Amino acid sequence: MRYFIYSLVLFLLCGCSQVSPSKQVRPDELSFPPLEFSFPTVSQQQLTNGMRLYLKEDHELPLVELTLLVEGGSIYDPLDQAGLSQFFARTLSTGGTEALSPQMLETELEAMAAILTVSSSSYGYEINLSLNQQDLKRGIEILADLLQRPRFDPQRMELVRTQMLEAIHRKNDDPGAIAGRLLGRAVYPGHPFGTESTAEIVAGFTRDDLLALHQHYFQLQNFWLAVSGDVQQAELVSLLEQEFEQKHVTEKLHLELPLLPPAPAGKILLADKEIPQTTVLMGHPGISKDNPDVFALRVTNYILGGGGFNSRMMREVRSDRGLAYSVYSYFQVGRQLPEMFIVGSETKSQSTGEVVTLLRQLIRQIRNEPVSAAELELAQKSLINSFVFAFANSHSVVNRKVRLDYYDYPKDYLETYRQRVAAVTIADVQRVARQYLHPDDLQIVLVGNSQLYIDEIKTLGLPVENVDLQSTQ
Amino acid sequence: MPYKIITILFIFSSIISTSVYSQTLVDKVHEHQLANGATVLLVERHDSPTVAAYISFKVGGVNETSQERGVAHLLEHMLFKGTKTLGTKNYAAEEKMLEKINAVGQQIDFTKNQPNADPEELQQLSDQLTVLQTEHRELVVKNEFSKIYAENGGVGYNAYTGKDSTTYLINLPANKLELWAAIESDRLENAVFREFYTERDVVHEERRRSYESSPDGLMYETLLATAYKVHPYRNPVIGWNSDIENLNPDKIRNFFDKYYTPVNMVITLVGDFDSEATLQMVDRYFGRLKPGVPVPPVVDREPEQKGERRVTIDFDAEQQLMIAYHKPSMPHRDDYIFDLLMQVLCEGRTSRLYKSLVVEKQLVTDVNVFTAPGSRYDNLMILSMTPRFSCSCADIETAVYAELDRLKSEPLSAEELSIARKQIMTSILRGLKGNSGLARMLSSYQTLGDWRYLVDYEEQLNSISAADIMDVAKRYLRADNRTVVTLIRGEEI
Numbered sequence: 002m003r004y005f006i007y008s009l010v011l012f013l014l015c016g017c018s019q020v021s022p023s024k025q026v027r028p029d030e031l032s033f034p035p036l037e038f039s040f041p042t043v044s045q046q047q048l049t050n051g052m053r054l055y056l057k058e059d060h061e062l063p064l065v066e067l068t069l070l071v072e073g074g075s076i077y078d079p080l081d082q083a084g085l086s087q088f089f090a091r092t093l094s095t096g097g098t099e100a101l102s103p104q105m106l107e108t109e110l111e112a113m114a115a116i117l118t119v120s121s122s123s124y125g126y127e128i129n130l131s132l133n134q135q136d137l138k139r140g141i142e143i144l145a146d147l148l149q150r151p152r153f154d155p156q157r158m159e160l161v162r163t164q165m166l167e168a169i170h171r172k173n174d175d176p177g178a179i180a181g182r183l184l185g186r187a188v189y190p191g192h193p194f195g196t197e198s199t200a201e202i203v204a205g206f207t208r209d210d211l212l213a214l215h216q217h218y219f220q221l222q223n224f225w226l227a228v229s230g231d232v233q234q235a236e237l238v239s240l241l242e243q244e245f246e247q248k249h250v251t252e253k254l255h256l257e258l259p260l261l262p263p264a265p266a267g268k269i270l271l272a273d274k275e276i277p278q279t280t281v282l283m284g285h286p287g288i289s290k291d292n293p294d295v296f297a298l299r300v301t302n303y304i305l306g307g308g309g310f311n312s313r314m315m316r317e318v319r320s321d322r323g324l325a326y327s328v329y330s331y332f333q334v335g336r337q338l339p340e341m342f343i344v345g346s347e348t349k350s351q352s353t354g355e356v357v358t359l360l361r362q363l364i365r366q367i368r369n370e371p372v373s374a375a376e377l378e379l380a381q382k383s384l385i386n387s388f389v390f391a392f393a394n395s396h397s398v399v400n401r402k403v404r405l406d407y408y409d410y411p412k413d414y415l416e417t418y419r420q421r422v423a424a425v426t427i428a429d430v431q432r433v434a435r436q437y438l439h440p441d442d443l444q445i446v447l448v449g450n451s452q453l454y455i456d457e458i459k460t461l462g463l464p465v466e467n468v469d470l471q472s473t474q
Numbered sequence: 475m476p477y478k479i480i481t482i483l484f485i486f487s488s489i490i491s492t493s494v495y496s497q498t499l500v501d502k503v504h505e506h507q508l509a510n511g512a513t514v515l516l517v518e519r520h521d522s523p524t525v526a527a528y529i530s531f532k533v534g535g536v537n538e539t540s541q542e543r544g545v546a547h548l549l550e551h552m553l554f555k556g557t558k559t560l561g562t563k564n565y566a567a568e569e570k571m572l573e574k575i576n577a578v579g580q581q582i583d584f585t586k587n588q589p590n591a592d593p594e595e596l597q598q599l600s601d602q603l604t605v606l607q608t609e610h611r612e613l614v615v616k617n618e619f620s621k622i623y624a625e626n627g628g629v630g631y632n633a634y635t636g637k638d639s640t641t642y643l644i645n646l647p648a649n650k651l652e653l654w655a656a657i658e659s660d661r662l663e664n665a666v667f668r669e670f671y672t673e674r675d676v677v678h679e680e681r682r683r684s685y686e687s688s689p690d691g692l693m694y695e696t697l698l699a700t701a702y703k704v705h706p707y708r709n710p711v712i713g714w715n716s717d718i719e720n721l722n723p724d725k726i727r728n729f730f731d732k733y734y735t736p737v738n739m740v741i742t743l744v745g746d747f748d749s750e751a752t753l754q755m756v757d758r759y760f761g762r763l764k765p766g767v768p769v770p771p772v773v774d775r776e777p778e779q780k781g782e783r784r785v786t787i788d789f790d791a792e793q794q795l796m797i798a799y800h801k802p803s804m805p806h807r808d809d810y811i812f813d814l815l816m817q818v819l820c821e822g823r824t825s826r827l828y829k830s831l832v833v834e835k836q837l838v839t840d841v842n843v844f845t846a847p848g849s850r851y852d853n854l855m856i857l858s859m860t861p862r863f864s865c866s867c868a869d870i871e872t873a874v875y876a877e878l879d880r881l882k883s884e885p886l887s888a889e890e891l892s893i894a895r896k897q898i899m900t901s902i903l904r905g906l907k908g909n910s911g912l913a914r915m916l917s918s919y920q921t922l923g924d925w926r927y928l929v930d931y932e933e934q935l936n937s938i939s940a941a942d943i944m945d946v947a948k949r950y951l952r953a954d955n956r957t958v959v960t961l962i963r964g965e966e967i
Contacts, residue, residue, distance in 0.1 A: 114900035323675030386627025
């Protein structure tokens with residue numbers, strides 16, 4: 002009631018006279034209390050069976066989330082078996098166990114309203130299981146059964162093959178997907194990062210390939226498990242030690258990373274598609290997490306194209322000229338090998354040349370001219386003050402902790418993150434921009450109606466190559 | 475934006491172990507109404523020192539007239555441009571400049587629509603506009619809202635416009651909540667629509683990207699425009715090209731002044747704050763806004779469909795198929811029944827359509843179901859399929875209709891019903907994780923009516939029998955109530 006009277010008075014005042022802007026509190030006139038924040042704790046231990054367990058109990062909701070990382074991944078797919086790790090992941094998740102047919106497994110999981118997914122990424126396999134709290138025991142029994150005794154049911158394996166062949170058949174449907182594929186191929190020729198699967202390769206995968214892969218990677222000492230939710234540590238540990246049984250201790254995996262090819266010279270790749278807008282995607286080799294300049298580059302990229310509406314690319318391309326809805330740049334900070342620096346946008350066919358020119362100019366500018374103190378300060382404040390959101394969700398907290406250890410980040414990575422961002426100077430930004438941004442070496446992929454911009458593109462001083470989407474694999 | 479309503483639905487009761495929690499949550503939501511009519515929903519959560527802040531309005535694309543289609547969405551873009559004190563170096567000087575820009579802009583729009591528009595005159599006007607815009611840029615502080623939120627640690631600063639509602643959101647460190655109140659109340663009171671003509675071009679690019687260059691977007695847009703003849707659910711929220719080309723700052727201003735007012739507004743805050751102090755703060759900033767008038771209901775009513783509608787789109791992509799049926803929306807009882815029906819039909823790998831089409835007959839590699847395009851007026855149940863290249867859409871349709879006919883002739887088992895209920899409830903629980911998820915859900919349902927509508931959802935769901943599902947299947951899943959859209963390359967038609 003108190004609120005009612007108070008606001009009524011205010012409302013009447015408003016009704017009598019227009020509130021002038023001068024009464025508006027400017028945000029910079031406000032002062033704020035300090036933010037109280039402490040790093041959440043994650044319990045971690047190695048179980049007697051060799052698995053590593055990271056746990057964050059969270060009893061707010063009666064749910065449990067499990068994410069298991071298993072060493073391996075698509076970077077170890079031989080080139081003539083590109084896509085094998087994906088074929089493996091999908092058949093593992095749908096192919097049943099020795100004890101449970103695929104149908105029985107699915108029926109039981111869905112009756113519990115559980116969600117199970119398996120995927121592969123460059124450096125690992127990821128298994129996610131989401132459970133209602135009361136199904137924890139049975140859920141872990143099923144998970145253990147699946148990971149230790151997979152069936153790779155032949156019919157389900159064929160179904161996965163069919164789905165992968167269909168995806169290959171559809172690879173030219175979406176302009177963004179085409180651009181991504183062509184860019185990877187141009188930057189990493191002959192490397193797993195730049196090699197996509199083909200119908201011929203997928204047709205050749207066998208069940209023996211899957212068994213061999215499982216045998217090689219799915220050993221308990223390669224398991225890194227993140228768990229959050231409504232679970233008690235003692236109960237969980239005992240379940241895991243009971244259900245996951247270490248048969249024999251194998252040697253630690255010694256995985257050889259395939260060497261990256263030398264950086265290719267800059268060029269433009271044109272792929273034709275009858276659409277009114279060109280997808281622009283450009284990139285060149287970048288950095289890995291072990292690079293000492295990773296924080297300076299994070300700040301630099303925020304200013305260039307990573308800071309959303311606060312970035313130069315968004316301001317120049319979208320806000321000032323209305324040439325695009327989306328425009329961005331980022332470093333794919335490689336977990337082990339260096340990955341790409343990427344710039345992307347989409348613009349109507351007629352302004353393709355203008356956008357490509359503008360984006361390259363912006364890269365040159367950040368190399369050639371120091372950024373302003375205000376730009377640096379905004380980037381640093383944004384990265385530092387939003388750091389608290391890295392801990393807003395308990396599963397992301399525990400998952401992040403696993404990843405930091407799995408990929409061997411420095412022990413004090415999170416604790417020193419804000420200091421290291423704050424330490425970046427204007428000179429650092431210019432130095433790393435010069436060292437790591439190379440506008441003349443970009444592979445520039447343009448997917449669209451090239452007749453409308455080819456003449457302008459040819460004047461950019463880079464070799465131009467046409468890619469025939471129909472004939473390429 | 476097509477999204478599946480049931481994934482964000484109904485948290486407050488459950489047939490499983492969630493009942494205790496649900497009751498706790500009911501206790502946790504504090505609802506208040508400011509004297510000017512604004513609704514405020516507050517949920518304290520102290521796990522992390524952050525807050526999710528949502529402001530929704532009960533207005534969207536569906537409330538536009540044919541003269542202003544796309545205005546709600548373009549307005550959403552314009553509301554990021556600042557106020558009389560934010561985003562400007564000198565508003566007094568800027569105001570005069572904006573008048574000039576708008577005059578030239580409107581002259582261009584008038585001229586370009588004349589039957590014998592002179593290209594030279596248009597070019598001259600366009601050059602004039604460019605000069606004025608360049609001059610105006612000197613007075614602008616670029617994207618200042620975004621800058622202030624960013625330097626204070628805000629993340630996910632965004633907005634979305636739907637058919638039924640519009641939402642503005644941000645996540646902030648908990649100590650910065652007052653910043654949100656200062657900025658958001660300022661933008662409701664003092665918004666300045668600067669850089670309009672550039673932003674109109676941005677929306678054109680957004681349309682090209684999301685609809686004209688995307689097979690999925692093109693299919694969805696075509697499906698709505700085919701299934702609806704009269705109701706404004708037929709129009710894309712972003713507008714057709716000719717709509718966007720003819721929007722102007724006056725139309726934006728009128729729409730804004732008319733509907734973006736406290737009586738149509740829902741403020742939802744979830745996170746680490748003290749409710750009482752926060753409510754006082756919200757009242758201090760938003761309580762002074764004038765109440766406004768409620769958005770009137772849409773009176774257009776879609777006539778009953780009299781026969782199947784089919785359309786084929788020629789696009790440079792592999793074939794795709796969508797099948798849609800008209801149905802009532804919440805809180806109609808049949809809508810609850812559809813929630814269960816869709817779950818059994820198409821959610822998960824043991825669902826009827828996945829088993830039949832993907833696993834057994836292997837006609838498609840994926841099949842999905844969702845309701846669209848809104849939830850305030852009668853909507854559609856849409857099935858979307860990815861055919862295998864060797865399969866024909868005709869065979870797929872036959873297989874789909876066989877499964878739909880089974881729903882009409884065979885009652886679901888008690889077990890199927892109970893599993894479907896558990897799956898729906900669990901997906902709701904998952905949607906609650908995180909402050910933003912909860913804020914979004916409360917905001918959505920309050921904007922559509924009343925979040926407490928959700929409290930009796932369990933009872934509704936539990937009261938649905940196998941016979942109810944058969945009855946709904948018979949009444950709605952009929953050939954004369956469906957629309958079929960296929961997309962295929964021209965040479966293959």
